[in-house]
Amino acid sequence: MNQKKRLLGIDLCRGIAAYAVILVHSGDETWGVPVDPWADYFRLSFYFAVPFFLITSFYFIACKPNTGFSPNFWKSRLERLVIPYLIWSLIYLVLRLVFFWKANQSERLNQLTQDPLSLVFFGGTSFHLYFLPLLFVGSFLIFFIKYFLNQPFKTKQLIIFSILSIIVYELVIVPGDTIQASTDINPLIRLVLVYAVWVLKCLPYFLTAIILRCIFLIKGDSWLFSRKSSIVLVAIFFITTIMGRLVLPVTLRDLIVAHSLFLFGISVSQYIKGNKQIVANLGLCAFGIYLIHPILMNFAKLFFSLFGVIEQVTISSLLIISVTTFLLSWIVVALMLQHKWSAKYLFGV
Numbered sequence: 001m002n003q004k005k006r007l008l009g010i011d012l013c014r015g016i017a018a019y020a021v022i023l024v025h026s027g028d029e030t031w032g033v034p035v036d037p038w039a040d041y042f043r044l045s046f047y048f049a050v051p052f053f054l055i056t057s058f059y060f061i062a063c064k065p066n067t068g069f070s071p072n073f074w075k076s077r078l079e080r081l082v083i084p085y086l087i088w089s090l091i092y093l094v095l096r097l098v099f100f101w102k103a104n105q106s107e108r109l110n111q112l113t114q115d116p117l118s119l120v121f122f123g124g125t126s127f128h129l130y131f132l133p134l135l136f137v138g139s140f141l142i143f144f145i146k147y148f149l150n151q152p153f154k155t156k157q158l159i160i161f162s163i164l165s166i167i168v169y170e171l172v173i174v175p176g177d178t179i180q181a182s183t184d185i186n187p188l189i190r191l192v193l194v195y196a197v198w199v200l201k202c203l204p205y206f207l208t209a210i211i212l213r214c215i216f217l218i219k220g221d222s223w224l225f226s227r228k229s230s231i232v233l234v235a236i237f238f239i240t241t242i243m244g245r246l247v248l249p250v251t252l253r254d255l256i257v258a259h260s261l262f263l264f265g266i267s268v269s270q271y272i273k274g275n276k277q278i279v280a281n282l283g284l285c286a287f288g289i290y291l292i293h294p295i296l297m298n299f300a301k302l303f304f305s306l307f308g309v310i311e312q313v314t315i316s317s318l319l320i321i322s323v324t325t326f327l328l329s330w331i332v333v334a335l336m337l338q339h340k341w342s343a344k345y346l347f348g349v
Helices: 003-024 037-044 049-062 071-102 106-113 116-121 131-150 155-181 187-219 227-247 250-271 276-305 315-336 340-346
Strands: none
Touching (some): 003 049, 003 315, 037 315, 049 187, 071 131, 131 187, 155 187, 155 250, 187 250, 227 250, 315 340
């Protein structure tokens, strides 16, 4: 697989996924305003970002099966995920404490401090930070890569394992959410159970990443580099995104959407001729956009509230808030990446 072409296509899709996260957070019932049903349906069609980030991460890990036993890999995981997670958790905790204090919302202030386990280990200081510990915990699956690669498994057997992992996770989704939200369980048991559920969430992506790697090793990747492949993958992506949640289990739908977008990123790389620096910068900033966007979204909400844009959540308001927040976040992150400290500690670059 051509590394440069692949990276440009994946960078583009990373930017698309980062924007999807912002749109999902750009208006729902928690905003305290009426929500148009079509806007809600439109917003729910953008829940593909985390699945895409998972398959992307696990695929590139699967391409280097020996990295899990290297200290450099875990050092990179700490620098890329754990340190930014801790710093951003502290930032969002301080911001929320100040906001609740200034708004005289003592009840919410007490609720925030009553679950320290969630604040420290589950990304409880902000709704989107859970992804970092999720990905870090899922990274431990790399120790099983050699087992799957060294055993005489056939692709069909790996597919069977993947199907079983999908079924298992479907069965534990609801109990897992209940355990994560519960404060009545012993903290250590709760921590172990939540992380076990997160590993199960990552397992289908881990197994399908190995399958993809095996397919590319056996059949090559030339079949991806055609307009027909790009069109088919886009069609699968949109059909599954729009209609999949009506007929498919959540995990299966997310897997199809994530894989189609990932493979599209590879396929479309050959067509990225101009503006390569912009696409590369978008991919570089995507992680930072994901981390910082709630802060800048609040500024966008405050500004557009002056013009009555957010009196009701509509498709138009979703697009206005999300596009503005996305562009602001991209600009801010691009500027912050020019400074070594913020690039290293805030964004793990």
